[in-house]
Amino acid sequence: MALSGTARNELKRLLGPRGVVDSPIGRLAYESDGLALIHQAPEIVLLPRNTAECAGAMSVLASEGVPVVGRGAGTGLSGGATPVEGGALIATARMRDVLELNVVDRYARVQAGVVNVDLTQMCAEHGLFYAPDPSSQQACTIGGNVGENSGGPHCFKYGATTRHVLGLVIVRADGSILDLSEPQYEPQGYDLIGTFVGSEGTLGIATEVTVRLTQKPAAIETLLAVFPSLDGACDATSDLIAARIEPSAIEILDKLTIEAVEASVFRAGYPKDAEAVLLVEAEGSEVEVASTVRDVTRIARARGAIEVRSARSDSERKKLWAGRKGAFGAMGRIAPDLYVADVCVPRTRLKELVRETTRIAKEKGLKLANVFHAGDGNLHPNISYDRRNPDEVERVLTAGREIMALCVAAGGSLTGEHGVGLEKRDEMCLVFNDDDLRAMTLVREAWDPERRLNPGKLLPIRGCREARGAHAPSVGHGR
Amino acid sequence: MNSGVLQALESSFGGDQLSASRLCGDGPELPLVTPNSREGILEALSVARRGGWSIVVTGLGSKLGWTRTARRADFLLSTRRHAGVVAYEPGDGTLTARAGTTLAELASHVASGGHGLTPDVPRPERATLGGVIGAAQSGSDRLRYGPLRDHVLGLEFALSDGTLAKCGGRLVKNVTGYDLQRLFCGSHGTLGVILEASLRLFPLPEEECSITAVASDNAQMLQLAGKVLAADARPISFSVARLDPPHAHAQWMFAVRLGGRREVVVAERAILSSIFPGALVQHGSEARSDAGALRDRGFGASDGPMLRVEIRPAQFAFALGVLDEWLRAPGASSEFRPRVWCEPGLGQIDVALLPRADLGDQAVKALAQLRSALAVKGGRVRLFNGPREFVHESHGAAPAGAQLMQSIRDRLDPARVLATGRFPEFP
Ligand SMILES: Cc1cc2nc3c(=O)[nH]c(=O)nc-3n(C[C@H](O)[C@H](O)[C@H](O)COP(=O)(O)OP(=O)(O)OC[C@H]3O[C@@H](n4cnc5c(N)ncnc54)[C@H](O)[C@@H]3O)c2cc1C
Numbered sequence: 001m002a003l004s005g006t007a008r009n010e011l012k013r014l015l016g017p018r019g020v021v022d023s024p025i026g027r028l029a030y031e032s033d034g035l036a037l038i039h040q041a042p043e044i045v046l047l048p049r050n051t052a053e054c055a056g057a058m059s060v061l062a063s064e065g066v067p068v069v070g071r072g073a074g075t076g077l078s079g080g081a082t083p084v085e086g087g088a089l090i091a092t093a094r095m096r097d098v099l100e101l102n103v104v105d106r107y108a109r110v111q112a113g114v115v116n117v118d119l120t121q122m123c124a125e126h127g128l129f130y131a132p133d134p135s136s137q138q139a140c141t142i143g144g145n146v147g148e149n150s151g152g153p154h155c156f157k158y159g160a161t162t163r164h165v166l167g168l169v170i171v172r173a174d175g176s177i178l179d180l181s182e183p184q185y186e187p188q189g190y191d192l193i194g195t196f197v198g199s200e201g202t203l204g205i206a207t208e209v210t211v212r213l214t215q216k217p218a219a220i221e222t223l224l225a226v227f228p229s230l231d232g233a234c235d236a237t238s239d240l241i242a243a244r245i246e247p248s249a250i251e252i253l254d255k256l257t258i259e260a261v262e263a264s265v266f267r268a269g270y271p272k273d274a275e276a277v278l279l280v281e282a283e284g285s286e287v288e289v290a291s292t293v294r295d296v297t298r299i300a301r302a303r304g305a306i307e308v309r310s311a312r313s314d315s316e317r318k319k320l321w322a323g324r325k326g327a328f329g330a331m332g333r334i335a336p337d338l339y340v341a342d343v344c345v346p347r348t349r350l351k352e353l354v355r356e357t358t359r360i361a362k363e364k365g366l367k368l369a370n371v372f373h374a375g376d377g378n379l380h381p382n383i384s385y386d387r388r389n390p391d392e393v394e395r396v397l398t399a400g401r402e403i404m405a406l407c408v409a410a411g412g413s414l415t416g417e418h419g420v421g422l423e424k425r426d427e428m429c430l431v432f433n434d435d436d437l438r439a440m441t442l443v444r445e446a447w448d449p450e451r452r453l454n455p456g457k458l459l460p461i462r463g464c465r466e467a468r469g470a471h472a473p474s475v476g477h478g479r
Numbered sequence: 480m481n482s483g484v485l486q487a488l489e490s491s492f493g494g495d496q497l498s499a500s501r502l503c504g505d506g507p508e509l510p511l512v513t514p515n516s517r518e519g520i521l522e523a524l525s526v527a528r529r530g531g532w533s534i535v536v537t538g539l540g541s542k543l544g545w546t547r548t549a550r551r552a553d554f555l556l557s558t559r560r561h562a563g564v565v566a567y568e569p570g571d572g573t574l575t576a577r578a579g580t581t582l583a584e585l586a587s588h589v590a591s592g593g594h595g596l597t598p599d600v601p602r603p604e605r606a607t608l609g610g611v612i613g614a615a616q617s618g619s620d621r622l623r624y625g626p627l628r629d630h631v632l633g634l635e636f637a638l639s640d641g642t643l644a645k646c647g648g649r650l651v652k653n654v655t656g657y658d659l660q661r662l663f664c665g666s667h668g669t670l671g672v673i674l675e676a677s678l679r680l681f682p683l684p685e686e687e688c689s690i691t692a693v694a695s696d697n698a699q700m701l702q703l704a705g706k707v708l709a710a711d712a713r714p715i716s717f718s719v720a721r722l723d724p725p726h727a728h729a730q731w732m733f734a735v736r737l738g739g740r741r742e743v744v745v746a747e748r749a750i751l752s753s754i755f756p757g758a759l760v761q762h763g764s765e766a767r768s769d770a771g772a773l774r775d776r777g778f779g780a781s782d783g784p785m786l787r788v789e790i791r792p793a794q795f796a797f798a799l800g801v802l803d804e805w806l807r808a809p810g811a812s813s814e815f816r817p818r819v820w821c822e823p824g825l826g827q828i829d830v831a832l833l834p835r836a837d838l839g840d841q842a843v844k845a846l847a848q849l850r851s852a853l854a855v856k857g858g859r860v861r862l863f864n865g866p867r868e869f870v871h872e873s874h875g876a877a878p879a880g881a882q883l884m885q886s887i888r889d890r891l892d893p894a895r896v897l898a899t900g901r902f903p904e905f906p
Contacts (some may be wrong), residue, residue, distance in 0.1 A: 028550070105791040149654045162658065163629050179879050182857055185826070186615070186626070186789055187665060188878040189902055190887060194628060194903050195662025198654050218711050242570045244593055244682035285711045287746040288739075344650045348570035376573075376652040413655045420655060431655055432645070439636075439644040439671075440657045446887040458656070 002086060003043055007064045013058045016363070019094070021045035027052030030089050031467030033081040034136075034421055036337065037387060037397075042069065042083035047094045050111070051169050051177060051207040054090060059175030061088050067455050070201035070470040072113065075136045077340050078421030080147060080200045083453055090141045090205055098122060099208065106213045107166055107183050112143025112206045115192045115273070119211065128213040131158035134149065134417070135325040149198030151417035153324065156375040157248035157283065158214065160417065162197040169205075170196060173448040183210050200419050201454040203447040216250075216285035222292050222311040222320055225278040225300035230254050230370065234351035236303035237374040240349045245295045250323055250375030251279040257331065257382075259369040261323045261477050262329035268323025269316075271307070278305070278374070279324055298454060319467065327371040335367070335384030339396045341403050345412035347377040353410055357381040360402045364395040367423040376455075378416035379407070401477055418460045429464035437464065484553045485510050487526050492519070499554055502535060502548050509552060515560040519673055521641055523556045527672075527896045528639065531905045534670030535898040538610025540580065541602070544665050545614055551898030558609045558672065564588050565675060566649070567852070573649050573893075574630065575677040578609025583679075594680035597624040599716070609673040615665030619736075624681060628664040635675040636663060639896035648767035649677045662887070667901050670891045684715070684738030688748055691767035692755035693722075693729035697803070700731040701796050704823040706754045707735060712747035714824075721819040733758075736766065770776035783864060784832040786817075786846075790858035792826035801852045802828055811845040 003283050012020050021027060022044045032039040043066070048054035067087035074081050074091075082217040083089050092113030100109040103126040108119060116137040119130040133152035134140055140150070146168070158164070166183035180193055185191065196203050222274040227233040233252045240250060253261070258270045258277065270277055278300060282292035297308045311317035332338045347351045354370060361383055363370035381403055385396045400423075404414050408430045415424060428437065441459060445451065460467060480499065488497055488510055496519065513522045527534045531555070532553035535541060539559055550635065563581035569592030574583055582603035585596060600606050600616030606616070612634075617626050620631035624630070633647030636659075663670060664860035702721060707717055715736045722732055737747050752758060789824040790798040799821070805811050817830040850860045 104793045106793070107791075149658070151652060155652070159625075159629060160652065160654070162627065162661070177882065183791060185791070186617075188671075188859070189881065190884045191615075191628065191664060192880045192883060194658055194664070198658050238570065241572060244572065246682065284713070285743065285746065288743045291740050291742050345567065346571045346573075346650065348568065352810050373652070377650060378652050413650055413651065413653045415655050416650075416652045417654055424655075428656065430649070430669045431778060435642045436644045436646065436656075437640060439638060439646070439659065442658055442890040443659065443662065443887055444881065446890045 004284050007060050010195050012058050012198050017045045024379040034077040038079050038082050040083050042089040043086050045089045049094045054171045054207050055175050055177050058171050062174050067452050069454050074133050075140045077418040078423045080419050080421035104241045109210045114141050114142050123213050128214050131214045132161045142204050146197050146206050147201050147328030153249040164212045165197050166212050168206050169208035171205045173453050200458050218316045219286045219289040221282050221289050222317045223280045225305040226274045226307040227276045230276040231351050232304040233278045236300045239299045247280050248283040249281040252374040256369035256372040257327050258331040266323045266326030266330050268319045281291040336386040339383040341381045342415050342418040343379050343407040344416035345377045345407050359404050360399050364399050428460050434463045491522050508665040510554040513560045538607030538673050541605050542614040549898030572680045577601045577675050577853050578673045580608050582606045593683050595683045608746050613668050619718050623715045628661050630679040631660040632677040634660050636673050638671045639892040667731045669897050677768045686741040686744040687738040688762045690735045690751050690758045692733045692758035694731040696730050706826050710752050711751050717824050719821045723818045785863045786830040787830040787861045790826040794856045795826050798858050804836045805849045
C-alpha cells in the first residue's frame, strides 16, 4: 500500500515541486484538523491547482491503491480531514480562483479552495451575498463547506450549504471527472449533488463548486435581548418557534461565552452581568422587519428579558456579529483547548437539554460554555480543557459521548453542522442500525467501490450489533 | 394479466388489497396491490423477489406518466393505504407521516396548529406524500418556499431485498449520515419504497390575497413580470397564463398570490397595485381559489401531455422567445397546439399540448430543435404524460453522471425488482 518511488515522481511531475509536500516537517502541518485531539501525519500532501491536476494525482493514487483524504482549510471540528496512516492528503489550498461570477443569473463558479467570506465580499458590490455563514467563514473553504454541509447563524432562514449548491465538479476515486458544473435547479435523474453535499470527502473530491448567490434584503435589524437566566433565553427561543415567528437568525450566548468574548479582540459590548443573551436578526422589507422585531421583543420580554436593544448602526450590528462569530476563538484563548460539541434537539426541549448538558459537564468537573444556533435547535456545548492532562481529556470525551446519547434519546441527533467524521463515527450506532448503515454503505460503494476515500470516517467500521457487544473503543487518543 | 403473478399475490393478500390498474392509458392491465401496513409492503417486495418479477411503485398513480414507462412491469405496488400522520410537532414545526397520506389530509392536519406545507399541488387529494417525494413534485409556491427536497428531513424506506432503513431524522437541522433524502427525492420508485417521511412546515399565512391582471402582449407581460420580481415583496406564487383564445386587448393573465403577516401583505398589496393599476384583488380563501382557478386553466390539473421548459430564471424572456418562435415553425405548429403557462420567477414555462395519439417523427425532430435552441443558455425541456414512444425520445442525451446513477441503482436494487427503464438518463 505504501506509495512507490515511481508514483512519487509522477506526482511531482504532475503537480510541480510546490504541489507535493513529503518532508516530515512539511507533513506535520497537516496532521490534524480543528479536532486537535486526533493527529496522524499523512504519507504525502498534494496541492493541485485545478481539476485536471487533481484528477491526474487521483489516478496515480488509485493505481497505487493509496487511501485519500480531502482537506480544505482544516477548520473542521469532527476529524473529517484527519489524515489516515499511509494515505495521501489532497488539499485545495492552491485552488482559490473564482471561475465565473454571473450577477444576472445570480451564481458563481469557484474553485473548491475559495474561502467562504471571500465569496460574499466578491459579489457585495452587486447587492448579492453567499448565504451560508459558518462562524469560521474567515478561514473555511467552500469545498469544506460542501464536505460538511455547513451551517451558520443565518442558515435558520436560508438553509445550510446544500440549498445553495447548484453545481459541482467532482474528481472521483478512480481519477475520473464528474462535471455537474452547469447550475441545476432541478436535477436530471438522481440528485447526485444533493447526495454529495455533506458526504465528508467519502464520495469524491469537489474541485469546483457552483453556488447560488442571494440578493441582499432591503432592511436588516439586529436585536440583543439580555436575560437574567439561560433558561429564559431558551424558553424565549422555543416560544418564537412555536409562535412561528421567522427572523433570519436566533443565537444564544451564555455568561461564560460573553465573558470570554468581552475579554477578547472580538469585544462586542455584550452586557457582562447578563446570564445569557439572545442575538436575533430580522431581514426583509421594512414592514416585515418592523413587525418581526415587535414580536421578538414582546416574546423576549414575556420570558424575562431585562433589556431588548437594537443595533443602532451598521457598525454596531457588525460588532454584535463579530462577537458571536469570534466566540470559539475567544474561548480558545482563555483555555488551552476547546472541545466543541454539535448536537441537535427538538426546539421544544431546548431549556431542558441545555440544563442537562451543563449538569453532565459539572459532574465531571469540567467547564462548559454555551454559544449556539438556538433557532435551529443546534446546541454547541463547549468544554475547555488542557490536552496535556490525559485524565481531563478522558473526562471531556466521556462528557461528549454522554451529551450525544442524551440528545439522541430526546429525539435529537449527533451533529447539526460539524459532521460525523472520526469523532462521532461510532456514535452513529446510537441513531442508526446496521440496516440503515448498510443502505448508506451501498451508496458510498457506488461512488467509491474500494472505499479508498476518507476511509474510517462517517460510517462505523464494525457493525453496530458487534460494536454494542464489545463497547466501541473511544477515539481521541492521539499520541 | 400474468396468472402466476396474480396467484402469488392472492396467496399473500386479501381481495380488498388487490385490484387492477394500468401504467398508462394504452398499456395492459396489471395487478395492483395496496398493502395497508409496512409488513404488507415488505411482503409484496418478497413476492416479487421470489417470482423474479418486476414492479412499479406508485402512490395514487398520478405521476406515472412523468417518466418513461417501465421496460418491464409485472405488477403495481401502491403505498396509498399505508397512510396516516405519525407525529405532528406544532412546537417544532415538523411533521412525520406515512407515505400513503394525501397532501390534502396532511395540510388540513397541520392547519390546526397554524402550519402549512409545500408543495401546493393542483389536486392535493390525489397526491400522496410518497408520490410527491418520489416525483420531486413542486408547486407554484416554490417561488416562496423552494423545492420540496429542501424540506424532507428524513425518510424510512424499504429496499427491494426487504431491508428496512432510514435516513435523516425529524429535526430541521441535521447532518448525521448521508443525505439519502435528496437521493430519493425524484427517484420515481427506482431505488426503494418510501414508507414514511418527515417534513419541515411553514407558518400558515395570517392574511392572504391574490392579484389578477392582464397584459396586452409579450413585451408588456415581460416588463410587468420584471417589475413584480424586482419589487420589495415575496409572493407565494407568481404565474402568468397565455389566454387561449386571446382577448382583444389581452394576451396574458397574471396571478400573484401574497401571504404572510397581515401588515406585510397590506404593504405588498399596495406595491403590486401600483404595478397593476385596476387589478382584481381577492382576499382570504377566495384569493386561494382565484389563483388556483387560474392555474387550473393551464395544464396543472389535467393529465394531458405537457412540455416543460426550465431555464435560469433571469433567462425567462429568452426562453419564451425561443419557445414562441418554435411553436410557429412548421414542424412544431403542425403537431402541437399549445396553451402556455409560466412561472417567470422560477424560469419555468409549461406548454399543455393537445392530446394526440399519433405524434410522429416530425414532432420528435421538432423537439430536438427546441432543446438545442434552449441549451445555449442552459435551458432544458421535459415532456410529461406524453405518448409513450415520444417520452422515450424526448429527454435528449444522457446527462453527466448517468453511469454513476446506474451504479447507485444497481447497488440498491441488484435484482432489479423495481421497475427499470423509467429513467431516460440510464437504461
Ligand atoms: C472557530 C470555528 C467556528 C466554526 N463555526 C462553524 C459554524 O458556524 N457552522 C459550521 O457548520 N461549521 C463551523 N465550524 C466547522 C468548520 O469550519 C466547517 O465544518 C467548515 O466547513 C470546514 O471547512 P474547511 O475548509 O476547513 O474543511 P476541512 O476541515 O478541511 O474539511 C472538512 C471535511 O470536508 C472534506 N473536504 C474538504 N474539502 C473537500 C473537497 N474539496 N471536496 C470534498 N470534500 C472535502 C474533508 O475531507 C473533511 O471531511 C467552525 C469551526 C471553527 C474552528
